[in-house]
Amino acid sequence: MEYLLNFLADYSLGGHSALAKEMRLLSRDYIELLAATGMRSGKESLNIKWKHIEWYVDIRTGKRYLRIWVTGKTGARYLIAKHRAEEALQRLANRELNRYHFCRHFLA
Numbered sequence: 001m002e003y004l005l006n007f008l009a010d011y012s013l014g015g016h017s018a019l020a021k022e023m024r025l026l027s028r029d030y031i032e033l034l035a036a037t038g039m040r041s042g043k044e045s046l047n048i049k050w051k052h053i054e055w056y057v058d059i060r061t062g063k064r065y066l067r068i069w070v071t072g073k074t075g076a077r078y079l080i081a082k083h084r085a086e087e088a089l090q091r092l093a094n095r096e097l098n099r100y101h102f103c104r105h106f107l108a
Helices: 002-011 018-037 083-107
Strands: 053-057 064-072 075-081
Touching: 002 018, 018 075, 018 083, 064 083, 075 083
Parallel strands: none
Antiparallel strands: 053 064, 064 075
């Protein structure tokens, strides 16, 4: 798994065009998110929205977890993400925010 994650980090820096670069970055985050959550590719991953992602605190232990609500072929369920999922989600959020600011500036 570490080999794959290291490869993706290097792979995501390449690409010959702006679209290829964006797709490599997106692919890295998508694969890392699937691996860190156990989320199924397809229906579960395609239906996810920011509102489905939340911090959850276990009242018995006081530990904080990243929890993701998904729906798919076996119904709805919560996924508890490993810590590296937070990094992938943060990269996605930052790119989305940058795109928003660019579009807002460009269209103003």
